[in-house]
Amino acid sequence: MRRAAILLALLVASPALADSLMPPSRYSYTQLTDPRQEQRALDLMETLRCIVCQGQSIADSDAEMAGDMRALVRQRIEAGEEPEAIRQWLIDRYGNWVSYAPPVEPATWPLWGAPILLLLAGLFLARGRFRRAKR
Numbered sequence: 001m002r003r004a005a006i007l008l009a010l011l012v013a014s015p016a017l018a019d020s021l022m023p024p025s026r027y028s029y030t031q032l033t034d035p036r037q038e039q040r041a042l043d044l045m046e047t048l049r050c051i052v053c054q055g056q057s058i059a060d061s062d063a064e065m066a067g068d069m070r071a072l073v074r075q076r077i078e079a080g081e082e083p084e085a086i087r088q089w090l091i092d093r094y095g096n097w098v099s100y101a102p103p104v105e106p107a108t109w110p111l112w113g114a115p116i117l118l119l120l121a122g123l124f125l126a127r128g129r130f131r132r133a134k135r
Contacts, residue, residue, distance in 0.1 A: 028067030032074055041074045044083040047100050048073070048090060057100070 032038040045059035052063040058070050069090070076086045087099060096102040104112055 026071060028071045032078055034078075037077050038074075040083055041070075041077040044077070044086060045070055045073055048087070049098050049100055051094055051098060 032041060042059060046057050048058045048069065050056045050058050050061035050063055050066040050069070052065045053061045056066070058066040058073070073086055076089075077083070090098050096108070102108050102111065
């Protein structure tokens with residue numbers, strides 16, 4: 001029983017140990033000196049999903065990985081790289097999921113088609129309800 005309690009405590013505490021003890025990257029929480037470059041970086045960061053938090057952009061997330069991604073975006077913007085090239089590099093590295101705007105391709109057709117199908121199904125159901133209400 002004691003071993004099970006220790007194992008349970010370790011499992012519960014393991015997310016707290018997930019972050020490294022390394023200091024954050026230089027640009028994780030520091031803005032670029034050029035306001036135009038910083039705005040370009042922020043615009044790009046708002047469109048990239050944190051791969052740890054899954055529901056937040058890297059601009060909003062406090063996860064260590066999001067900080068590393070913010071630093072990477074700022075360093076590349078500062079070096080003169082175009083935001084779309086940075087986005088494509090991150091997509092190549094982490095997959096389409098890292099972008100809030102995945103491309104339309106056979107693998108993502110359900111993602112793009114589901115809202116349309118659900119809207120049509122809702123309209124069909126509503127039409128039937130309104131017809132019954134008139135009678």
